[in-house]
Amino acid sequence: MTLSEGETYVFTVLALKSIEEGSDQQFFLLEGPNGGKFLLPSLPYRSYGIQIGSHVACRIDKINCSGKIFLEPENPYYKEGNTYLFDVIRVESCALQNGEMAKLARVRDIMGNSHDVIIGDLDLPKKKIYCRLNRIKKGKLHLAVAESNESRPNNLSENRWYTFRIEGETLFEGKRNLILKASDGSLHYIAAEDYMHYHLQIGQTVEALVMKRRWNSHYYLEPRHPVYTIGKNYDFEVIAVEQYTRQEDFAEIKIVTVLDTLQKKASLMWQNETLPVVGAKIYCKVIGLKKGRLVISQ
Numbered sequence: 001m002t003l004s005e006g007e008t009y010v011f012t013v014l015a016l017k018s019i020e021e022g023s024d025q026q027f028f029l030l031e032g033p034n035g036g037k038f039l040l041p042s043l044p045y046r047s048y049g050i051q052i053g054s055h056v057a058c059r060i061d062k063i064n065c066s067g068k069i070f071l072e073p074e075n076p077y078y079k080e081g082n083t084y085l086f087d088v089i090r091v092e093s094c095a096l097q098n099g100e101m102a103k104l105a106r107v108r109d110i111m112g113n114s115h116d117v118i119i120g121d122l123d124l125p126k127k128k129i130y131c132r133l134n135r136i137k138k139g140k141l142h143l144a145v146a147e148s149n150e151s152r153p154n155n156l157s158e159n160r161w162y163t164f165r166i167e168g169e170t171l172f173e174g175k176r177n178l179i180l181k182a183s184d185g186s187l188h189y190i191a192a193e194d195y196m197h198y199h200l201q202i203g204q205t206v207e208a209l210v211m212k213r214r215w216n217s218h219y220y221l222e223p224r225h226p227v228y229t230i231g232k233n234y235d236f237e238v239i240a241v242e243q244y245t246r247q248e249d250f251a252e253i254k255i256v257t258v259l260d261t262l263q264k265k266a267s268l269m270w271q272n273e274t275l276p277v278v279g280a281k282i283y284c285k286v287i288g289l290k291k292g293r294l295v296i297s298q
Contacts, residue, residue, distance in 0.1 A: 001034040044139030047111040067253035
């Protein structure tokens with residue numbers, strides 16, 4: 001039985017163990033539906049009530065290009081896409097990861113965990129606030145303020161291309177971020193280091209694909225690649241191959257790594273029975289972009 005990304009399966013908790021002797025970091029040892037073993041860090045899920053011998057429903061949150069599986073246990077109280085009432089602990093201003101200053105509300109969930117949500121210009125004289133739960137990742141709730149939806153520009157749709165102007169750059173913890181301004185006036189940020197090979201310049205107009213919405217109401221953007229087009233097929237040179245049996249579900253995993261014309265690596269899980277040899281040319285489809293790198297498939 002091969003586990004599929006996005007699907008939910010029931011796992012059995014076998015033990016709580018430390019990987020390194022003397023380390024404070026502990027992991028739940030889980031057994032999957034087909035007998036495969038998984039390690040789940042215990043700290044992010046300390047309030048979930050997970051016990052040895054219990055059964056836990058987990059979503060296959062991600063399978064990366066190397067075949068590694070990431071699990072996300074179901075939250076016992078909250079579901080993605082729903083709106084909930086949270087207690088407000090405090091309101092403060094702070095610098096986000098991209099260097100932008102933002103007004104945040106720290107809220108408390110029903111399990112006593114705290115989470116941050118950007119509130120923009122919203123006044124909070126009350127001690128409670130309704131928030132929409134956009135995502136749960138590593139046990140953390142990614143929230144958006146429900147009342148701010150109408151007051152904040154939101155003319156962008158996911159999985160569509162828009163034109164942005166590179167307004168400037170900001171520095172945060174020594175890392176440069178480019179500031180992209182949309183036609184609705186909203187500002188969005190990309191890490192300059194990820195797109196060095198794009199040769200982006202301040203004042204330049206670029207097309208970018210709007211990816212999923214961030215917890216802070218900005219979006220993940222992917223500027224159009226200077227060479228490759230999503231949805232088209234290209235020849236790539238194979239520079240490495242790898243084959244192994246994945247411990248979690250005993251699937252036979254084949255990984256092929258190629259080099260594009262800008263000398264950037266891209267990897268894909270190979271579906272054919274026979275692996276290509278290093279130096280061979282393979283024909284692959286560009287199915288997406290991630291931080292300036294190609295996402296490809298056969």
